[in-house]
Amino acid sequence: MFSILEDTFFSMVGKCADAEPIVHRRTKKREPQQASRTSFYTNTNSIDYHMEGWICIMEKNVIEQVFAVDVFNDAVMKERLPKPVYAKLKKTIENDEELDLDIAGAVAHAMKEWALERGATHYTHWFQPMTGITAEKHDSFIAPANEGGIMMEFSGKELVKGEPDASSFPSGGIRATFEARGYTAWDCTSPAFLKEDAAGVTLCIPTAFCAYTGEALDKKTPLLRSMEAISDQAVRVLKLFGHDEVQSVSCSVGPEQEYFLVDRDKYLQREDLIFTGRTLFGAMPPKGQELDDHYFGTLKERIAAFMKELNVELWKLGILAKTQHNEVAPAQHEMAPIYSTANIATDHNQLVMEIMKKVAKRHNLECLLHEKPFAGVNGSGKHDNWSLVTNTGKNLLDPGKTPHENIQFLLFLSAVIKAVDEHAGLLRLSASNPGNDHRLGANEAPPAIISMFLGEQLEDVVSQLIETGEATSSKQGGKLNIGVHTLPELKKDATDRNRTSPFAFTGNKFEFRMVASSMSIAGANTVLNTIVADVLSNMADTLEKADDFDTAVHDLIKKTLSDHQRVIFNGNGYANDWVAEAERRGLPNHKTMVDAIPELVTEKTISVFEKHHVLSKCELEARAEIHYEAYAKAINIEAKTMIEMAGKKYIPSVIKYVTGLAQSINSIKTACKEADCSVQTELLTQCSSLLAEAKKALTSLEAVTKQGGDMEEGAEQAVFFKDVVVKAMADLRAPIDTLEMLVDKAYWPVPSYGDLLFEV
Structure with a gap:
């Protein structure tokens, strides 16, 4: 250490x-x-x-x-690049202009020299395939020189383009096994960086990844396309308000990252954690999170040491790690960064997850990023804070002190409301993975129903506009007197917060709280950008034709809010009556990932994504297929892990225990026929009954898992795993978790929840 x-x-x-x-x-x-x-x-x-x-x-x-010592950032480029090259590259990055490939050689040379000075021996095109994690292939800078020597080379061509094997990544049928060629393309909007590990120092170049035939095979390419789409449409609208100085609009994103830390030695004793990231068996300990004493509690020394080292590692990569604290569940924690553009925030969050796992191992800990690693306590999410900012520094979602008078803000607000309402199912899918099905709607996270929280101030403004056509006032926050003379009088916000809302307005941004903790935020932000861009596009079409702009924008805001007010809900999203109310309003309720996948290939989705050149019909269909396959494979792995653990660990251990009970009863009866063995007998009967139930459930799970595995990959297989295999898994877990509460701990083959959650 x-x-x-x-x-x-x-x-x-x-x-x-x-x-x-x-x-x-x-x-x-x-x-x-x-x-x-x-x-x-x-x-x-x-x-x-x-x-x-x-x-x-x-x-x-x-x-x-x-901070940023391992990043080839703007300051380094300004210092090392020739002025004309720097100016051209800067225009591309800031104004979404086309990349001038003639400058690639000069950039590559400067990047190489900088990396070599810091000990780099290799470079890699760092990309984000549809696996949800990052990928990299390392090449050294070595090239042969005269007389058997070597020289260090890195050309503009090597910077701009790479050729990884595209057939070995999920493609949804776009690439067959024998069609191997794919390309990575340099993303100059996200700075290169250095990674140091046992392999040495490697120069990592963020890239997009596409097939030989041009389709996007990654998460970065659609995100970049969506960022261009929303920038173009937002600028169109802003020009109508007279903001000719605005050249571009960027999506500002800040993803909060929740995670668990457990002792690594205990982690390595549980195959379910190793293979699936979550506990497939486990009874609750006497204490969970009911005392609310872990949330924001004092950090344990071991956890504090981890966080301190994590911060340094993140700061070195230019990641704006800001907040750290204990979360609600035992052993659960959170890290939150300062906002960055959506593209960089996505890259940084992928690095955050990777570095969390790496640093945890140095402290003999294991970082769990699964959405629900422990049943019965809160799971982990990734709140995606999203807003729109002009290149002049104006936040378009800032309502100001009097939002009822801020017509521009109200137009952008109504655009987001309409986009969320019209594409609620698609947003639900964008936050979905198999793990999140255990979390959403489980009295800890937003429900699976998409709704929007605006807060008292904006809800009042919206109500005025809908009811009377005019908004004449805005509620103000005032001041809060705590009642102690020595404490300062606090400025009170105009609205409370709502932690039960999946899509909440929080002052000058929206917080999309449904996103799964282990997944890339690229998908959620791609969907958000695209659906809002489409609404803004339609609004711009209407307003550009208007004879009287002021009247037209007023009428458009009122109509949009009136037509889509059903998605606004400021109440308790955890309440059972909200489900019935949402159904009455006509809001979709996709309870699982599999239920939501069809939203990706509806005519409406295809039309919007093709219109803004974010994803084609072929690319959308491929992603749907990838989602189905990913879900089925994840559940298949979980089922097989349960079968192995139950058959090789739990059932044999319980047999040893009941055998010992039986021997105890026989020994006592032999020694004294009149002795009372009722306790042992009752325990033996109870454990034997549960053991038989577990064996029956195991046999059933083995059968349905094999049946599902033999099916052709696709929607039908995913539905089978969701409806049949998941239920069989629950049937096996129930008797074994009950046995855990009965069997002597000395016989139990794996660390318990108490061992994992509290012994760090």
């Missing part, structure tokens, strides 16, 4: 140009097991940094020194 952390900070300070190794200071707490490298620190304003066995002295300005 010591050497790993020490290496991290040696590397960190060594890469900071302003950090001179002038103080070699180490405060001894206890004798470390390993201390192979001298740590380097500067000598001003030091703070303690705790590691196993040592307190390292670090700079108070360490964040400034460390």
